[in-house]
Amino acid sequence: MMKAIHLLFLSILMAACHPGHHGVLNKKIEKAKVGTSSMASDQISPELLQDIQYEKAKWKTKTDFFVQKRFSQFKENTCKDCHESKKIINQVGVTQHSEIILQHASQEVMNCTTCHDPKRVWQLKTLNHFTVSINHPYQVCTQCHFQQVEDWSKGAHGKRVGGWHGKIVRNNCTDCHNPHDPSFKPRWPSINPNGSRWIK
Amino acid sequence: MKKIRDFLNRFLKGKKCDHGRDQANCCSHEESGAKQLLGRTMGRRNFLRGAAASAGAGASLMAVGPTALLDEKTRQSASLKWEEYFKGNYRVMNKKERLATLKRLEELAKLNRNENIQVSGAEPIPGVLFGYAFNISKCEGYMDCIKACVEENNLDRDSNMQYIKVFEMDHGKINLENGDAAYFHEVPQDDKFYIGTQCMHCENPPCVPVCPTGATWKEQDGIVVVDYDWCIGCRYCEAACPYWARRFNWGEPHVPAEQINPNQHYLGNRKKSKGSMEKCHFCVQRTRKGENPACVDACPTGARVFGNILDPNSDIRYIIENKKVFRLKEELGTEPKFWYYMD
Numbered sequence: 001m002m003k004a005i006h007l008l009f010l011s012i013l014m015a016a017c018h019p020g021h022h023g024v025l026n027k028k029i030e031k032a033k034v035g036t037s038s039m040a041s042d043q044i045s046p047e048l049l050q051d052i053q054y055e056k057a058k059w060k061t062k063t064d065f066f067v068q069k070r071f072s073q074f075k076e077n078t079c080k081d082c083h084e085s086k087k088i089i090n091q092v093g094v095t096q097h098s099e100i101i102l103q104h105a106s107q108e109v110m111n112c113t114t115c116h117d118p119k120r121v122w123q124l125k126t127l128n129h130f131t132v133s134i135n136h137p138y139q140v141c142t143q144c145h146f147q148q149v150e151d152w153s154k155g156a157h158g159k160r161v162g163g164w165h166g167k168i169v170r171n172n173c174t175d176c177h178n179p180h181d182p183s184f185k186p187r188w189p190s191i192n193p194n195g196s197r198w199i200k
Numbered sequence: 201m202k203k204i205r206d207f208l209n210r211f212l213k214g215k216k217c218d219h220g221r222d223q224a225n226c227c228s229h230e231e232s233g234a235k236q237l238l239g240r241t242m243g244r245r246n247f248l249r250g251a252a253a254s255a256g257a258g259a260s261l262m263a264v265g266p267t268a269l270l271d272e273k274t275r276q277s278a279s280l281k282w283e284e285y286f287k288g289n290y291r292v293m294n295k296k297e298r299l300a301t302l303k304r305l306e307e308l309a310k311l312n313r314n315e316n317i318q319v320s321g322a323e324p325i326p327g328v329l330f331g332y333a334f335n336i337s338k339c340e341g342y343m344d345c346i347k348a349c350v351e352e353n354n355l356d357r358d359s360n361m362q363y364i365k366v367f368e369m370d371h372g373k374i375n376l377e378n379g380d381a382a383y384f385h386e387v388p389q390d391d392k393f394y395i396g397t398q399c400m401h402c403e404n405p406p407c408v409p410v411c412p413t414g415a416t417w418k419e420q421d422g423i424v425v426v427d428y429d430w431c432i433g434c435r436y437c438e439a440a441c442p443y444w445a446r447r448f449n450w451g452e453p454h455v456p457a458e459q460i461n462p463n464q465h466y467l468g469n470r471k472k473s474k475g476s477m478e479k480c481h482f483c484v485q486r487t488r489k490g491e492n493p494a495c496v497d498a499c500p501t502g503a504r505v506f507g508n509i510l511d512p513n514s515d516i517r518y519i520i521e522n523k524k525v526f527r528l529k530e531e532l533g534t535e536p537k538f539w540y541y542m543d
Contacts, residue, residue, distance in 0.1 A: 024403045025509075025535050028329060032510035041325040044490035063513040151543065155515025156335070156523055159502040165490035168515070176502060184501060186386045189343035189366075193459060194357040198346060199382035 049162040054169045058136050059153050065168040068161065068175055069135050079122035103181040115140050115179070141173045149173075277311045280304050290427040290466060291417055302466060309471070317462040319470055322488040324421035330482050330537065331422070331509035332493075333519045334396055337543040338503035341366055341387035341394035348498030349398075352483060353469040354461055356453035363447065363480040364398045364495060376528070396504075398495075399424060399445035399480035400528065400536030407437035407446065416477075422537055423482050425467035433475035442529050443536070446479045482506070509537065 054066040104110055112118075117125040124132040124140045132139045142149035151157035152170065159171045173179070191197055287293070287301050302319045309315040346364045355361040367379030371391055379395065388394065405424050408416055415430035416437055438446040452474040464470040465485035472478050483493035487506070491497075496504040507516035516539075519525065523541040530536075 025537070028403075029510060032327065032329075043322050043325060043488055048490055147543075154518045154522070155505060155507075156519050156541070157338075157502065157543070159496075159499070160492070160505075160515065163489075163491040164487070164507045164514070171502075176500070184340055186388060187342065189341060189384065189387055190347040191343075192357060192360055193347065193351060194456075196360060197382075197384055198343070198360055198362055 044165050049167060049169060052161055052169060055135060058139065061153050065170055067136065067170055067172050070172060070174065071135060083121040100180050137172055137174050273311055277308065280308050289414055289430045305470065315460055317464050320465045320485055322465065324419050325488060327510060328508045329422045329510045330487060331507060331516045332537060333505040333516050333539045333541055335503040336393060336395050336540050338501045339394040339396060340501055341368060342500060344498045344500055345396060345495035348494040351459065352461055352494035354455050354471060356449065358454045359450065361447055364396055366394055366396045368392050369395055397443060400443050400538040401482060403535035403537060404533060406440045406442065406534055410436040410440040423484055425481055426477055428472045428476045428478065431476045433477060435477065437477060442532055442534065446477055449474050449476050
């Protein structure tokens with residue numbers, strides 16, 4: 001009994017001598033490892049992914065994730081109207097789609113058919129002529145930008161849609177980057193909604 | 201003392217109530233002010249509240265004049281304000297008291313400012329500890345996060361209040377004191393990089409123990425919150441914060457009526473008053489519903505990542521475990537839950 005009291009006293013003393021909070025976070029994380037997914041809650045809004053069309057990513061990761069569908073943003077048929085029924089086959093330098101100015105690598109490296117399948121223009125292709133769905137453009141991007149796609153697949157690059165909870169739905173590469181002109185452009189910063197600068 | 205009380209009880213012919221207690225001692229009944237005062241031991245707060253119910257009404261009528269008798273709206277607003285004035289600290293309120301104050305705030309907003317708002321009291325989700333990661337290789341300094349934050353959190357437009365600051369920094373230097381948060385030119389500049397700061401939601405927050413009224417505390421999900429009505433505006437927390445994260449309302453905050461965000465939280469983006477302290481609260485009104493904070497959703501470059509650091513499969517955990525990360529002023533032992541990383 002006395003021993004127990006001594007021990008208790010000693011532990012209180014020791015705790016008092018070390019007021020540091022180093023590793024509090026680590027301890028919390030370690031502790032949580034035992035039972036991880038105990039975070040289901042009725043507070044979570046079920047509507048977060050309601051307006052988003054997504055499908056499972058074709059990518060190997062520890063945790064499954066989904067990508068936003070691109071065919072929900074434009075119609076597959078729009079391509080097919082010309083390129084299938086009217087038998088228009090893409091040729092580099094043809095004046096069709098003159099609104100697209102390719103600012104992606106140099107002419108020696110890339111042209112339209114580097115990514116687009118000339119026979120089925122509503123689909124993409126890899127350098128080795130494997131067909132890739134337009135819903136999964138990262139399979140094309142990763143041929144050069146493998147580090148970025150690797151980061152993206154795990155959440156360190158790009159954006160997640162529909163909140164932090166539940167199913168992981170990621171923006172496709174092409175949701176943020178224009179594939180024909182992928183860099184972000186310089187512009188003026190945002191201002192206060194009242195029309196003034198933040199700090200003068 | 202007890203004898204006197206018993207005598208008075210008998211004198212007032214206290215009836216037995218449903219609970220078998222003297223009616224004067226039973227809290228579930230509406231009683232006259234006199235009986236309340238005699239029959240119960242009372243805190244200062246309850247006493248004042250009770251006294252106000254009888255005396256206050258009369259006094260205010262005399263002051264305002266007889267027209268006030270007719271104005272139902274004024275009377276209602278005054279009584280709600282009175283109740284609000286004597287409410288407790290949100291942290292120690294029970295469920296019933298919390299619901300009551302949430303309802304009062306909604307009613308007051310409707311009566312006084314004609315705003316239809318919903319004030320939530322959503323509690324922390326068990327098993328969740330929020331963390332934030334900021335990619336300094338990706339931030340381009342567009343400041344869209346600041347705009348989204350101001351609009352989401354009903355921040356004062358007049359004083360240009362902003363929770364987030366984005367610093368323009370010279371390459372190779374990381375001292376934020378040399379950063380420029382007031383830049384206004386086309387971004388990004390070639391020789392600069394950009395780094396955003398806001399409340400770091402420390403696991404060991406230095407702003408909390410200095411508060412003399414207990415108006416700020418860390419919630420179970422790691423968010424450091426402020427009870428704006430319990431804050432007395434001493435600004436000790438502002439001085440204690442090593443990250444300059446806290447903001448003070450020098451004047452009455454002003455938000456144009458059409459720009460009010462009606463989805464509010466008691467500890468989050470509801471209207472603050474002059475003389476109260478506020479700061480980033482990880483958009484508690486959004487994140488406890490599973491959404492991302494407004495700044496994360498607004499960022500056009502994906503430089504901001506938010507998530508549950510207790511979930512080993514979350515994006516934020518991947519970043520902390522696998523990328524080159526650092527935190528600001530780590531040597532202070534504040535354990536901020538805000539990591540910076542780079543590609």
